[in-house]
Amino acid sequence: MIKGQITGVGVGPGDPDLITLKAMKAIQKADIIAYPAPDNGVSFARQIIEKNIPLHSGQSEYKITIPMRIERFPAQEIYDQAANDLAAQMEEGKNIVVLCEGDPFFYGSFMYLHERLYKKFRSTIIPGVSSVMALASVTQSPLCERNELLTIIPGPLDEDLMTAQLQEEKTAYVIMKVGRHIEKIKRCLIATNRLDKAIYVERASLPNQKILPLSAVDEGNAPYFSIIQVRI
Amino acid sequence: MIKGQITGVGVGPGDPDLITLKAMKAIQKADIIAYPAPDNGVSFARQIIEKNIPLHSGQSEYKITIPMRIERFPAQEIYDQAANDLAAQMEEGKNIVVLCEGDPFFYGSFMYLHERLYKKFRSTIIPGVSSVMALASVTQSPLCERNELLTIIPGPLDEDLMTAQLQEEKTAYVIMKVGRHIEKIKRCLIATNRLDKAIYVERASLPNQKILPLSAVDEGNAPYFSIIQVRI
Structure with a gap:
């Protein structure tokens, strides 16, 4: 018997129409649609395909349940189990x-499945539109141009390291996974004189997206998927 | 009369199926399809949509001709003229x-039109799959994970600056626009002990794509659109 294969499919930043043709075709042809989902809510990735890709009767779903408390670095046992299944x-x-x-x-968390499965099965990736690109499309400000550098910084990074990073004059920045780190990030941007160049975006490309100068955001906690763009 | 609007549409890294539904719909509805093209060849962006989006008789094309010798930083007069037209x-x-x-x-060069037009007309952006994401999908190696940083470096960057950049231990890198800078880039990676972590990719996502360890590339000149991924 010919073995099946696994494909990590980028479904884009949120707007259902920001999915690629290649992703749509792969999803429509698959036997099993797997996706991560928090244990206390719905799967964002599954929601994104809802509008354009109705699943058919020959397809089944497989939910990889991620306990919220460890969403950032899920326990490896969860991926051991999913990879086995x-x-x-x-x-x-x-x-x-x-x-x-x-x-x-x-x-992405697909790497945890890929690294467990690619030696035995065909495992491929269909790239998707990243939230970084969605961010620039809604702020209407280029991420980087000409010979500028662009550094992507994860929000949970240690405060001293983040401040040190933000010193580079020729570098534009995107800070991901802002969430509960927003106050620390503000301090780092103030320390490096960049707060006035920082734009805060929540849910880029979705109808309820929010775009604000970071200096005007007074929440102590932002959603996990909020992003900050820092121009040169 | 209601004025028209302009939309910068990301068409993805090369594979015609890596275009989004949103981009397809916008192109199908437009009156004028504009695109940059070198003066000595065909437009890559125009080629990408050829397979999936046949233009119809109500649509016209507008070519923004970029002289090859200045492709990297086109003369601003070219965009003045295009914006006027x-x-x-x-x-x-x-x-x-x-x-x-x-x-x-x-x-992207769309910014040069956007900055000239957005005050008078509605100018919007449809984000696309970047060649950076296509790169990782073909090397099958994640761009960054967990709390790693990712820095995008333009190939033309000065040698000392590039070497200094590549020192960061917690940072993964992507080097864009490699072209004739490949030998300099190799020197910078050797100086920072990272050559063995560098993967060279030409034309990611196209049938003629090429993937090699950078150390095995002996061309003095790579295509302009080649990319290098450097893992931590």
């Missing part, structure tokens, strides 16, 4: 897609 | 899309 399906010849918010290999 | 069309109520390789606001 999906491997068993592939042994039966089933083809699997794993829905990934944004792009699968840009801070 | 497109503004005249928008005054007549025509809607325009500008095709952009990858993403419009990530080292």
Whole structure:
């Protein structure tokens, strides 16, 4: 029997129409649609495909439940279990897609499945529109131009390291996974005289998106998926 | 009369199926399809949409001709002229899309039109799959994970600055616009002990893509659109 394969599919930043043709075709052809979901809510990746890709009766779903308290670095046992379950399906010849918010290999969790499965099964990636690109499209401000550098900083980074990073004059920045780190990030931007160049965006590309100068944001806690753009 | 509008549309890294639904719809609805093209060859962005989006008789094309010798930083007069031409069309109520390789606001030239037109006309951006994401999908190696940083470096950057940049231990890198800078880039990676972590990719996502360890590349000149991924 021919073994099945697994594909990490980028479904884009949120707007259902920011999915690629390639992703749509792969999802429509798959036997199993897998996706991460928090234990206390719905899966964002699954929601994104709802409008444009109705699943058909020959398809089944597989939820990778991620306990919220460890959402940032999920316990490896969760991926051991998921990889085992999906491997068993592939042994039966089933083809699997794993829905990934944004792009699968840009801070994505698909890598945890890929690294467990690629030696035994065909594992491929369909790149997607990242929230970084969605960010610039809604702020209407280029991420970087000409010979500028662009550094992506994860919000949880240590305060001293983040401040040191933000010193580079020729570098533009995007700070991801802002969430509860927003006050620390503000301090780092103030320390490096960049607060006035920082734009805060929540849910870029969705109808309820929010765009504000970071200096005007007074919440102590931002949603996990909020992003900050810092221009040169 | 209602004025027309202009939209910078990301058409993705090369694979025609890596275009988004949103981009397709915008292109299909536009009156004028504009795109940059070198004076000595065909437009890559125009080629990307060829397969999936046949233009119809009500649509016209507008080529922004970029002399090759100045492709990297085109003379501003070229965009003055293009902005004037497109503004005249928008005054007549025509809607325009500008095709952009990858993403419009990530080292894209759409910004030169946007900055000239957005005060008078509605100018919007449809984000696209960047060649950076395509790169990781073909090397099958994540761009960054967990709390890693990712810095995008333009190939033309000065050698000392590039070497200094590559020192950061917690940072992964992507080096864009490699072209004739490949030997300099190799020297910088050797100086920072990172050559063995560097993967060279040409034409990611196209049938003629090429993936090699950078250490195995012995060309003195790479194509302009080649990219290097440097993992931590």
